[in-house]
Amino acid sequence: MRLLSRTRGLPVITREEAEQLGRVEDLTVDPRTRSVVCVRLSGAPKHATTIAWDLVEGVGQDAVVVRSAASAGGGRHDFPTHHEILGKRLLTEHGTAHGTVKDIAFDPTTGHIQTLYTALGDISGDHLLGVGEYAVVVRGV
Structure with missing residues (x-):
């Protein structure tokens, strides 16, 4: 398991x-696959700014490793629209507020979302329905 907050900046x-x-x-x-689909980069003037998750070979404490610079520039480019998750409101499918998303845990090998940590308790990643500009939506909790 890996936390998004501890992956940023690597x-x-x-x-x-x-x-x-x-x-x-x-x-x-x-949210359809309930998994990480790409890594967004900062400070990448010579390279792609988005790398498909299937090109990631490992996520460790000190770095994220991809195959090669050539492979990082290729791959699929039809990623879903990126929306910030951390700090976003969390709503159930019926519109009930459930705090804010404090962090998410994901499998560093598959990218599958395992847990959403909220101000009001933890929610299984399998409940994730949507990630939008206004809120993260989950199946009733």
Whole structure:
């Protein structure tokens, strides 16, 4: 399990060239698959600013490792719209407020969202229905 808050800011490096591509600015979550679909980079002037999750080889305490600079520039580009998750209001599908999202835990291998940590308790990632500009929506809790 890995926390989003502890993944932000990590350097993203290539395994083949040992080159730093940038730092993790954020992760984009697809609510349909309930998983991380891409890594958004900051400070990546020479490289892609978004890397598909399937190109990530590992997420450790000190860095996120991708295959190579060449592979990081390729891959799919039809990612869902990125919306901030941390600090966002959390609502049930019926509009009931359930605090704010304090953090999310995800599987560092698959990217599957395991838990949403909120001000009012933890919610299984399997309950995630939507991530929008205004709120994160979950199946009734």
